[in-house]
Amino acid sequence: MKHKPTRVTNRIRVLRAEHGDMTQAELAARLDVTRQTIIAIEQGRYSPSLEMAFQIARVFKLPLDEVFQYGAAHAG
Amino acid sequence: MAVSSMFDIRDAMTITERYQWAYGLAVFVTSGAYFGWLGGQLTHIPAGEINCVTPLLWTLLGSVGIHTLGRGFAAHAAQDESRTDERDVHISQRADSLCFLIFSVVAAVPLLLGIASVQPFWITNALFPAFSLTSVVGVGLRVWLYRTQDAA
Numbered sequence: 001m002k003h004k005p006t007r008v009t010n011r012i013r014v015l016r017a018e019h020g021d022m023t024q025a026e027l028a029a030r031l032d033v034t035r036q037t038i039i040a041i042e043q044g045r046y047s048p049s050l051e052m053a054f055q056i057a058r059v060f061k062l063p064l065d066e067v068f069q070y071g072a073a074h075a076g
Numbered sequence: 077m078a079v080s081s082m083f084d085i086r087d088a089m090t091i092t093e094r095y096q097w098a099y100g101l102a103v104f105v106t107s108g109a110y111f112g113w114l115g116g117q118l119t120h121i122p123a124g125e126i127n128c129v130t131p132l133l134w135t136l137l138g139s140v141g142i143h144t145l146g147r148g149f150a151a152h153a154a155q156d157e158s159r160t161d162e163r164d165v166h167i168s169q170r171a172d173s174l175c176f177l178i179f180s181v182v183a184a185v186p187l188l189l190g191i192a193s194v195q196p197f198w199i200t201n202a203l204f205p206a207f208s209l210t211s212v213v214g215v216g217l218r219v220w221l222y223r224t225q226d227a228a
Contacts, residue, residue: 033161034090036222040163045224049162 008047010068012038015060031055091154092164093222098146100215106139107208114201123197132204167221175214182206 016022024042028035031052040046041056048056057067089097110131117126151158186202 028159032159034157034159034163036090036093037161037163046163052162 007071008068009044009071010041010056012056012067013042015062015067019060027056027059030059089222090160090164091150091158092160092168093219094150094154095147096215096218098150099143100212100219101146102139102141102143103208103211103215105142106135107205107212109138110135110204124195126197128197128200132200167218170221171214171217174217175210178213179206179210182209 012027016024016027024035024038028038031038033052037046037048041048053064053068057064060067113131114126114128117128183203183206186199186206189199189202
């Protein structure tokens with residue numbers, strides 16, 4: 001199925017691997033969201049709210065822009 | 077195969093999406109049955125002589141029953157994965173706004189029939205498909221958004 005990517009990319013998959021192979025389910029539970037939402041964010045099908053983005057960054061103990069990037073081609 | 081494993085689709089869908097499938101199934105089955113019955117009646121009885129009130133009430137009751145059962149199966153299959161989150165809300169809001177537009181257009185038909193003072197049979201049977209169509213399109217739209225699109 002063809003997905004429409006968002007302009008926001010992220011390193012969540014890599015960061016999960018770097019944090020003890022955290023599973024999508026574990027991350028979802030820590031954020032109190034569905035695992036399907038984590039999958040959608042990782043695949044670039046869903047841009048989380050700013051609040052959720054900060055929560056994700058906090059889980060990995062990183063600044064927001066080390067987790068999420070806005071593509072250079074789209075920069076303003 | 078146990079019923080619970082037949083409906084064990086946790087990996088594929090959120091509970092909200094499963095509820096949408098239950099709702100869509102209920103509307104599709106009951107509306108299909110009603111329109112099938114109505115089509116059969118229209119082949120040999122003049123429209124004005126058809127009593128559609130009782131079948132329509134049974135259709136609505138059946139729809140509520142199937143939807144409730146479907147939600148029960150979905151919740152059972154979900155087990156402990158019953159979260160909803162902001163993505164569900166965003167998808168719902170987006171689908172609702174489009175459904176409102178669709179219903180506004182299709183509901184114009186029974187409105188015009190009412191203005192033209194046609195038989196109540198035709199007004200009823202123009203309004204009911206408007207609800208059914210909007211419901212089915214709404215479910216399809218939500219499922220499509222869940223599977224393909226950025227809902228932000």
